[in-house]
Amino acid sequence: MTSIIETKDLIRDFKKTRAVDGLTLSIALGELFGLVGPDGAGKTTTLRLLAGLLDVSEGDASVLGYDLKEKAESIKPHVGYMAQQFSLYGELSVMENLQFFAELFDVTPKDMAERTERLLTFAGLTEFKKRRAVNLSGGMQKKLALACTLIHEPEILLLDEPTTGVDPISRREFWNILTELHLQGTTIIVSTPYMDEADRCSRVGLMYAGKLVECDSPKNIREKLEGDVIEIQPEDWQKALKTVAGLSGVREAQTYGESIHLLVDSGKRRLPEIERVLKKEKLAYRSIRIAPARMEEAFISLIRKLEA
Secondary structure, three states: OOEEEEEEEEEEEEOOEEEEEEEEEEEEOOOEEEEEOOOOOOHHHHHHHHOOOOOOOEEEEEEOOEEOOOOHHHHHHHEEEEOOOOOOOOOOEHHHHHHHHHHHOOOOHHHHHHHHHHHHHHOOOHHHOOOEHHHOOHHHHHHHHHHHHHOOOOOEEEEEOOOOOOOHHHHHHHHHHHHHHHHOOOEEEEEOOOHHHHOOOOEEEEEEOOEEEEEEOHHHHHHOOOOEEEEEEEOOHHHHHHHHOOOOOEEEEEEEOOEEEEEEOOHHHHHHHHHHHHHHOOOOEEEEEEEOOOHHHHHHHHHHHHHO
């Protein structure tokens, strides 16, 4: 497939801090690519570099064939960048924000009229077009920000944690819009702290301490988890966790609410052993089973290996 974003040994320094450290990445036309990693991993800096908003310290990067060192301004009409923080004009209405961004990107009055109506419908904001942006809910503000990002019909969307802080229903609606854009052929790079969102991407890159440490499809990343996952729903998860975390064959113990997920060397072998220990210690449980590995387990395991 045709690559429209290429970086090689890309570095960005801020005084004594190296925010992006030797990033080599290739993103194909029409790809939905997810960037994940802990806070401070370099995700936001990477997106701002690709948007032409930051200068490259070292290395090479190109977007749509434009060299980011030499022609960063040339890529801006082709890219839509949505910052993590709400960055629209609160005192302007929904429609006025759309019109402002259309004028900013030199969209013709004819195209602006057609696109604003289409985007309002697309984002489910038609009935709120006269409402001031500051008075919208968090989810609606995110959808308005996306609509403003799309007004000049960019080929590439760069979205920095776009669903952070919104309710689950708004998050699902937002991703329905992204999926529709992806199906239409838009190239999307999205950073997210949510592993269920990472699972929706064509490929996922895990960043840690400024480096890209893993890059593959969600399916392949899950399969890199060494061992099986046993899920326990105990009555007393704290006591159960202390009891099972140190058992033979248990490589990691992770908690999800009141559930315990154990990464073990062999689920078939360890499941009956763990059941026997729980019964011996009189620790009741609602269920215990070998569960399919999730992105979350895979990434936590990868990060723990890096920190070891």
